[in-house]
Amino acid sequence: MAELPDKSEHFIDWYLEAVEVAGLTDKRYPVKGMNVWTPYGFQARRLLDGLMIQGIEASGSRAVEFPTLIPQTEFQKEKEHVKGFDAEVFWVTRGGATPLDIPLVLRPTSETAMYPIFAIWIRSHKDLPLNVYQIVNVFRYETKTTRPFLRIREVHFFEEHTCQLTDEAAAARCRSNLATFQGIADALALPFVATRRPEWDKFPGAYYSIALDLPVGGARTLQVGTVHHYRENFSRPYEIRYEDLRGEMQYVHQTTFGLSERLLGATVAFHGDRRGVVFPSSIAPYQVVIVPIVSQNSGPIAVDAARALADRLRSRNVRVYVDDSEERPGAKYYLWESRGVPLRIEVGPREAAAGTVTAVNRLGEKKGLGPGSLDDSILQALADYDKALAARARVAFQKSFSVAYRLEELKDSSTVRLVSWCGTEACGHQIEQAIEGAVLGVPEGPLPIDPGAPAECISCGKAHETRWVLAGRPL
RNA sequence: GGGUCUGUGGGGUAGCUUGGUCCAUCCUUCGGGGUUCGGGACUCCGAGACGCCAGUUCAAAUCUGGCCAGACCCA
CATH class of the missing domain: 3.30.110.30 (C-terminal domain of ProRS)
Structure with a gap:
């Protein structure tokens, strides 16, 4: 196996191969733009979801889940919105052999699914603010070339929808979302810029859109999230109103906040190198891989030490894997490097006897640890790795x-x-x-x-x- | 939306023009054996594919049609 293509010269080739060798998805599913999540990739995704959930719930949002199918009649209520999405929605037009009276849209996003219900939920100013989010799959009939995590037809989508009393409260919610995103980005060691999209490029139906972009080499950028202020653009057609203190009916001011597995793609794209994926420990499916070095005459001492160490680390909530397969050590190193594991621990027979290990992080920094307070040293090495990764990211960001x-x-x-x-x-x-x-x-x-x-x-x-x-x- | 092209084991390919020693090849992958084991080991045995459906033909990976999937270029 050779090195990956040059990242700066052939970025897309590099990206596709990095995702491939890491085994994050299986792209052989026979529908364009719909990939299979492998156990390894799914685990990373679930950890990423966890960051989103933790962040958004800390800001006072609660999880909901709305149906996947939206009646055409609801879908069409906001004019700009329909225009923006019409060309890229999947339609469900039959139930069995029976044509449907009202065709159904596979949600490309959930405004038009949620807002008729919001209109029922919201009666009084006491019902506001309404801050809810869901993590569901949405569908977009992408016509361009699709790429894993970046441009796909079935999107694993995080969407927060809120209803606020006033325009200013909605703007404040947008700022709160940006702060939430900052927290997520920090956990991923991803620097980003937030910009207010120009009028001709804002979300269909939005008053304004703030996009979150990452520089990923050269002039290339990757949009990983958006925060939209809708004002009353949706609440009017969907009649989402509340009775204010004076007994007058007012339209709510709405916002949304959207993220997706693009963040996973961005993590790969931004941190990855010639050997493949580089995960921050926050979403690394395995934070530590232990490779026992066995030779014919040494017996099970290294494997025993590796397993004991793994158990101790697990009890401290470290995601750890012991690779005691029959491969040679070198082959294991390359494998786990391509899969982005933050920290590799090598334990040889002599080290096992002495209670020491060799630690090599994904940035290539190598040092011996132990015998004293070995477990603490490993946790420390993991924390140091994240700091170093973030520092490296900031330097790359400045140069972008x-x-x-x-x-x-x-x-x-x-x-x-x-x-x-x-x-x-x-x-x-x-x-x-x-x-x-x-x-x-x-x-x-x-x-x-x-x-x-x-x-x-x-x-x-x-x-x-x-x-x-x-x-x-x-x- | 318009055009050009492509589809061969898990991945990457040759063959197609001119149908026939092609139960196809190489690199890998997978299963098993042996020697190995601190940076991608070697070796032996074995497994596995002509996108799908029709048609033409004594004979189809190869020709024809339809379908499906994908890539590139243009608007």
Whole structure:
């Protein structure tokens, strides 16, 4: 087996192979864009779900689950929304041989499934805010080339939907969601930028959309999440109203927050290297793999030591696997490296006798541990690994942005670009054409790099009321 | 949406133009044996595929049609 393709030169080839060798999905399922989750990949996904659940519930949201099928009549109530999704929904038109009176849509997202029910649930201002989320599969008839975790037709989707009393409360919920996402991203050691998407690229039906993007090498970016402020755009057609203190009916202000297994793809894409996947310990299916080194004459001492150590680590909630298969040690090292295991522990016969081990983390740092407080040292090594991974990620992140002052500079961008923009759609499209990508949007909060005050618009040269905007090439 | 092309064991391929020693080949994968074992071992035995359905033919991986799946290019 050779090394993976060069990540910076052939990113997509590298990505596909990294996912393949790690065994996260089986792409042989005979429907385009629908892959099988393997036990290893599913475990990573479940851990990722756990991060989302923990984060969102800490911010006062509760889990619900709505049905998969949506009647066409409900689906069509918000005009922009239908227009945005019409081309990519799967339809259910028959029950057995009987044509359905009202065709059903396989949800591409759940606004139109939830909101008729929200209208029933919400009567009074006392019913607000309503903060609920669900983690379910949604379906989109993707026509472009599909890629595991990144562009798929059956999406494992996290969606929070909230109803708020006021516009300001909804904006506050959006900010709260960004803080929640920050926590999730931190756990994954993924730096990101939040930008307000330009008008022409916001979610169909939204008042505004804040997208969460990751730079993944060159000018490439990966959108891993969105927070939308809907204002009353949905509550009016779906008649979600409450009676306020004065006894008047008011429409609720709504928000949504969406994430998916793209975050898993992003973790692979961002941290991975020539040997394959690199997992942060938060979602690593195995945080520690122990490889006992056995030779013909040494007997079971190394395996016994490995198993005893594994039991002790498990009792401290470490996910650990003892690889006592018949493979040679070298083959095991490569295998577990490609699968992204944060920490490998080697135990040879002599070490077993002495109560020591050799620890090698996924960043290649190697050291001997023990005999004193061995278990603590291993936990410490795991924590150190996560810190080192995050530090490495921050460095890569800093290098992923640069300022461009002229449209011609955009063509050969080797980073995501920060450009000054007048805010008009015409100039926005000029920028998109020049970079052969997209205007991501105006950053929310601090910029990844400090470019000073905005200059004149990179496209039309207008000097007043310009702002910095990020442009890149979304995957 | 329009066009071009592709489909051969688990993965990657040759063969197809001109139908016939092709129970197809190489690299791997899987099962079993032996020698090994601190960075991708060697060796022996064995298993496993011509996308699906029709048609043409003495004979189809190869030709024809339909279907399914996928890739690339353009709008």
